[in-house]
Amino acid sequence: MGSGPPVYCLLPATYYPLCEMSITRELRNILGDSKVKDDPGTITAYSTDASIYKLIPRAVSFIEEEEDVPKLLDFAHRRNIPLTIRGGGTGLAGGAVGSGIVADFSKYNQILEVNPQKKWVKVQVGHIYEELNIHLKRHKLMFAPDPASGDACQIGGMLANNSSGPRTLRYGTTKDHVLEIEAYLASGQKILIKKYKLGEPETDKFFYNHPEFKKIVQLVEEKREEILRREVKVKKNSSGYDLPALAHGLDGGYLDLPRFFVGSEGTLAVFTSATLNLVEVPGEKVTLLVFFEDMGEIAHAVGELLPIELTSIEIVDSSSMDLIGRESYDLPPSSEAMLLIDLDYGDQREKVERIKEVLAKYRLSVPLVEESEVSKQEALWRARKAILPTLYRYDPLKKPLCFIEDAALPSEKLPEMLLFLKELMRDYDFKFGAFGHIGDGNLHVHALVNGNDPAQFSKIEPLTAAGYSKVIELGGTIAGEHGDGRTRAPFVERQFGPEVYKLFWEIKNLLDPEHILNPDVKLSNKKALVNLDYEKLNWDCSSCGKCNSYCPSYEAHREDSFGSRGRFRVISYSNYDFREARDILDDCLNCKSCRVICPAGCDPAEETIKRWAEHPPRILAPWLGAMKRPELLERIFSLQGRSQKLWDNNFFRPLVELLSPTSFRLRSEVKLPRLARVSIRNRHPELVERPETELAYFYGCADGSFDNNTGEAIITTLDKLGFNVTLPKQSCCGLPMETYGFMEMKTEVARFNIDSLLRFEHVVTGCGSCLLALKEYDKLFEEEDPYHQKAIELAGRCYDFSEFIIKKTKLSSLSSISNGKRVTYHDPCHLRAAEITEEPRQLLKAMLADRFVEMDYADRCCGFAGTYYFFHPEQSEKIFERKREALKDSGAEMVVSSCPTCLLQFKNQMGEEIEVRHPAELISEVV
Ligand SMILES: Cc1cc2nc3c(=O)[nH]c(=O)nc-3n(C[C@H](O)[C@H](O)[C@H](O)COP(=O)(O)OP(=O)(O)OC[C@H]3O[C@@H](n4cnc5c(N)ncnc54)[C@H](O)[C@@H]3O)c2cc1C
Ligand code: SF4
Ligand code: SF4
Structure with a gap:
């Protein structure tokens, strides 16, 4: 079945939507309401995977129980609708997109x-x-x-x-x-x-x-x-x-x-x-980096290296090194190919010596580099891993298209293939990068193409055909590990010959006589370059899906539309409509994890904020407006702190829930933070506005008004370390305003904070979100605006508390803490986005030695995210479940984190099960 009118629908075209409705209704009756979606956001998010194709499905079904599968298959047969099975949607050949029903297995994951x-x-x-x-x-x-x-x-x-x-x-x-x-x-x-x-x-x-x-x-x-x-x-x-x-x-x-x-x-x-x-799990690893002067020597060298029992051996060709920039990655200018070798079993010392012996016979650009320290090994792998993302950013119009991207050849034939490709790409006038697993002969080739330029586009088909012919001639396969999908389906017959190809079809006809399962994938008479996603061909986002793995919203829903990748697509396509996408926007926590993880430098969070900025939720304006006025906010919070018992009680909260607007409902079961009766400024009037001091403490709304110990711990520690601390005038950092698109308000508070804080040499904060906001004020101002430069200056003076201790004091002055507990650390998302991950750990390790334990998923969001918990408590708790498990597995009795709302989430969700502290609280005990 193609993408034309549904064959079962005998009504005129104007009635097709009714047919679609009846499909979805029937499917909902069969599987259950929540397991079937056909809203514009969902079908848009599922219309592409990591490939170049776009096919809009009629509906998406979410498999939660095994019984769903036979029911779905029965339905697909009765209605003659194709089924596309989908996992993570990271396939590069278009296997996970289809125009019928997409069956997503992401929730079936035990x-x-x-x-x-x-x-x-x-x-x-x-x-x-x-x-x-x-x-x-x-x-x-x-x-x-x-x-x-x-x-x-x-x-x-x-x-x-x-x-x-x-x-x-x-x-x-x-x-x-x-x-x-x-x-x-x-x-x-x-x-x-x-x-x-x-x-x-x-x-x-x-x-x-x-x-x-x-x-x-x-x-x-x-x-x-x-x-x-x-x-x-x-x-x-x-x-x-x-x-x-x-x-x-x-x-x-x-x-x-x-x-x-x-x-x-x-x-x-x-x-x-x-x-x-x-x-x-293998033991420790040794990584070797080798630069060859002559590509012609590689095949022979690899042939000699393979018997040494390597764990992996990767190749990066000269064009890839040129494209990523030799200088940026310290790559020798004359080298024609780079080899990366990992060894993780057997007698590694002996293997290294044997490798050296082999390589002594060849012309290397620089001496071999050997590394056994993990962080340095990662640095060696940096250039290899940078290729694909760099290719995406290399040219705003030309993107690395996947066509001859997965050939596997006898490994001795790989250099010949590379030389052939070099000439082929030169003939077609395409820049390209090639890299791959030379040990298995697997080569990933990406040519930079402007898919929307007909002249360039018309070259792809003959180029691909020429490339595949060469692969087959050299005894290789057109698909080493990514499958045939839609991209290579038209070439499968060429690979296996007409007789075997006919056999493939006979087998398909025996097992799936109606061609319900993934039609046009693997076996197809269609051309490869149909149903392309032309809009995506201009984006920096490759749709790789990596950001989903860190997106807490994806974790809560396990639906692509609520993952950062799907959200990015929904809001980037030209048919975007705010009303249709509102729920998807609303579920973004603005945690910034997507931008941290994205190898192509995309920022789905920022794009989401831009869409909010077109329709900021007016209902929140008064509350956010109050946050702009620190004295007013302080008074409100103090008043609430004094009357906490009243507004936290069982009678009052349902009333608040009833009165709050539907989209921002404050549910009565939500645990509200305990607010201090007296704000930090009123607890320390002697520290307020001391312009002669060098260190300003930016406590932010939370540590300024929550009933916690962080503020006191930070002040005490800095004081003991000999710094004169002041509490300068300050407004909200602006992050809550940004989350809902109130960018003018954020700019206003930024100006206020810049003016106040630039008077000091150092600005220290104990909140990861405040730090990130303060460090990124420059993004709010045009370059010619004087505040742009001031914001850059301020960013250079702002420190996370742990970072400040590490960089400005001596670690040796910290003595060991004696509480006897095993302690773990949770990375607040915004602190991670500000690239502070090592410093808190360094401090904890200095105080705790081997009582510091890492927990799994320490770098994943806890689900609180400022206001998210208040309006989405169920999802927030779902997100936290992973933390709960990881905490249990780690055996930690205390969790430490550098963000007041993360601490709140841990306290709310774990109760008495675990002690929850800010690093400053521990350090204040030992300095
Ligand atoms: C950045 C990047 C790097 C990659 N690197 C590699 C790599 O190193 N090695 C490699 O092998 N691949 C790689 N791939 C390709 C891809 O990630 C893999 O093929 C991956 O295994 C696909 O898994 P998925 O869950 O995303 O499948 P999807 O993309 O969702 O689906 C892939 C195919 O599997 C089918 N399928 C999914 N689930 C089922 C099921 N339950 N039953 C039957 N069929 C099913 C789909 O119909 C589709 O045809 C890479 C992709 C990207 C984007
Ligand atoms: S935003 Fe980045 S990580 Fe996410 S899908 Fe796009 S390229 Fe991949
Ligand atoms: S900011 Fe966080 S919640 Fe929002 S899309 Fe990115 S990862 Fe997901």
Whole structure:
């Protein structure tokens, strides 16, 4: 089925919306209301994945229980609507977009069982890859394949694409680690995908229940010779269906279904859970960096290096080094290729010596660099990881398009392929970057193309065809790890020849006769360059989905529309409509995690704020207006502090809930912060406005008025360390105003704060959000505005409390704290955005030594986010659940954080279970 009128709808075109409505209504009746959405925001967010395609689905269904799958398949058959199965939507070939119903598995994500002795895990397919390995760490085990998209891709997508990564050299691909998969065929029948021994009663029963497999076996046996003649002899392949695996299995007396189904890209079956083989987490790693003068020598050198049992070996070619900037990454000007080698098992010393011996024969641009310290290893990997994001920012119009981006060749053929590509790209006048896993012969090639320029666009097809012909000629595969999807489907026949290609179709017809599952993916007669997302081709955002992994709103909903990637899309497309997108905007916590994580330098949070600024919620204006007036706010808060019992009581709160507006309802169960009866300024009148001092304490609205100890701890510590502290006049930092788009108000408070604070040499704050706001005031002013320069000056004087202690005092003056508790640290999102993550840890480690423990997900949002908790308490609690688990697993008895509202969230959610402190409270005890 294409994107034309629905075939079941016999009414004239004007009635199609009614048909759509009835589809959604029927599907809701079948699955339940909350599991089906077709609002503009949702279908827009699901219309693309990380590929170049855009297909608007009719509706999106969210799989929460296994029973949903057969029901959905039955519905799709009855209504003849295609189903697109979707995991993290990070696929690069368009496999997770479709014009029918998208079935999103993100909410189907439980770990069902871990067997540490036998080293396997059973997991539902919606589980995110990296989160699985974080969980398995406690058993010192891991699921080995390591796609670079591991923070956002899901197990289902990995199985469907046969994903892999740099570690494939040592551990193989996803296929090599699958024991069993529970799945549904298009008919709605459940099957257990496993290796069946021929002749066993269980296998006979399987054939009896699923006669189509008997037929498949027959077809494979008939065409065995041609299947094996066309077998791709490379270390990884995700093109076509793995018929050689079936043929080899049958030779050995098995029906090897896992190898056959893994890599089928959602076109033959819907996977629901998988039992995966695990390996032990490797020990310490050594990283080597090598620069070759001559590309021609690489193939031979790699051939000599591979027997040394490397964990991974990566290549970056000279054009990539040129594009990312040799100077920026300290790359030798004459080098033609860079190799990055990781070693993490065996006798590493001996291996390093052997590598040196091998390399001594070749012309290197600079001597080999060896590193065993983790932070320095990361620095070595910096250039490799920078390639793709840099390519996105290289030219505002030309973007790195994925077409010949995933070939895998016999590794000795890779240099020849690179030289061929260099000439090809020169002939077509495209700049390009090439990099990849040379150990497995896997090459990622990205040409910079203006997709909206017809002259450039018309070159893509012949260029791709030429590139693929060369790959096939060299004995390679067109898809090493990303699948065929829509991009390579038209080239699959060229890869495998007409006879095997026909067999693929026969198998598809046997298992999915109505072509319900992912039509046009893997097998298609359509051209590759249709249904493209032309708008996205001009964005810096590649839709990689990495930001979703840090987006708390995504964590609460597990729906792409509420993730930062989907939000960014919804608000960036030209058909954006505020009313349709309001809920999606409203669910952004303005935590800035997306901009911190984005490899392409995008800032979905800022785009969200710009959209709010077009329609700021007027209902909040009086409250935010009061925050502009510090004396008034102080008085209001003090009054509330004195009357807390009254407005916190069971009678008053329901009344407040009733009176508050629907979109900003203050629910009665929400725990309000305890406010101080006397504000910090009134508790310390002697410190107020001392212009002769050098250090201003910017306490912010929270530490100025909450009933907590942070303010006193900061003042005491700084005083003991010999600094003269003052409490200068100050207004709200402006962050709450920014969150709701009141940018004029934010600019007003910025001017006020700049004028007041620039009088001091240092400005210290104990709140991550205040720090970030103070440091970024320059963004509010045009360059010619004098406040722009003043804001830059102020930014240079502002410090987080821990940062100030580390940078301006001597750590040795801190003695060890003796409370005996194990302590962990939670990163406040805005402090992380201000790039302060190490300093609080350094302080804690200095005071606690080995009683400091890291918790998993320390750098993920706690869900409070200023006002978010008050208006979205359920989501906020959902977001916190991950923290609760991580805290328990860490064994910590105290959590420390540098943000007053994060501390509030921990206190509210954990009660007496754990002690909650600001770093200043601990330090004040030991200085
Ligand atoms: C920045 C970036 C880096 C990448 N690096 C790598 C890499 O190093 N190695 C690599 O292998 N890939 C890489 N990829 C590609 C991609 O991330 C992987 O293929 C990934 O495994 C896809 O997983 P997903 O959950 O996002 O799947 P999706 O994109 O949602 O879907 C991919 C395919 O799987 C099918 N599918 C999903 N779930 C199921 C299911 N339950 N049952 C049946 N079919 C299903 C879909 O229909 C689709 O055809 C990268 C992508 C990006 C954006
Ligand atoms: S905003 Fe950045 S991280 Fe998020 S999808 Fe776009 S490119 Fe990826
Ligand atoms: S600011 Fe936070 S909540 Fe908003 S889109 Fe970014 S990561 Fe998600």
